[in-house]
Amino acid sequence: MDADVRDLRTADHLLHRLVAELALPEGTFGCTHLVRGDRPRVVVSLTLPSEPLLRTAQERLTTGGYEVSPGPPDTVGRAVLYPGAPALTGTLTIAELLSRSAIDRVTVLGAPGRPSPETRLITGDHVRPQWQNEELVLTTMPAAGGTLVPFEVADPTPCCADH
Template identity: 75%
Template sequence: MTPYVLTVDAGLRDLRVADHLLHALAAELSLAKGAFGCTHLVRGDHPRVAVSLTLPSSPLLRTARERLTARGREVSDGAPDAIGRAVIYPGVESLTGTLTITELLARSAIDRVEVLGDPGQPDPDTLLVTRSHVRPQWQDGALVLTAMPAAYGTLVPFEVPDPTPCCSDH
């Protein structure tokens, strides 16, 4: 598949808000099954989170660009970088509950799972407790989920669904 990518930069500063924007855009555009929606950390003078949409064809990209521009969105071609954090991707809706690594890979566009602190690949029968929040990242053209060890030999995605904000206790 040749990627057809566009970026929407709404000047967001929060990943959770960017996730919500991606879901809203997906619903608004009725995204095709092969679409990807990613967040990207934009550094520089004005750090922010931009979102990208990767669509399976040029006509779909043109339609998405026209609809978003007509709604006043700032749209540009391509992705801000190659390290997007995938929020929308094929199979994401089936990654709920507890799955083996084999099931996770078979059900989704995720190419592999890496475990923090472990240079090898996890056993394919290892259980992953998804917490219904699986956010892999693009690494060298592969969609990679970073996981960490959890109770009873299971794994969990590194990114937690509801992170505690810094300094929340004061």
């Protein structure tokens, strides 16, 4: 769905609003996708657990004035809504993160292999995995005390903020 959104934060809020307005079920996936070119923007996609739900959502969105197209714009969407996402708060082990959510795998920037299941992840209540080769993958980075944090932070410092 193209709502002419220009930034990820606005797209995240749009997805949360649509799920509430359309009363979408727990198994819904909502992703953001960056579109480059002459009109850069962020489009959103929804994957629903059944075809009738999908048709109803498409009708309601089209009636609401949104431009809706079938299928995602690419295969590497950034997941905002996914099963288990609301349970990923505070500090969790990698094993807990994987068992509580639809995330398939965790990677660490600059590190070969996967982190130990006992490694603690400080979520910052903002966990945005991405689709990679049909797996939902959370990219993390090392933090203090041998912990990990998601690579994407909720409130990033703008480039050149100290200049």
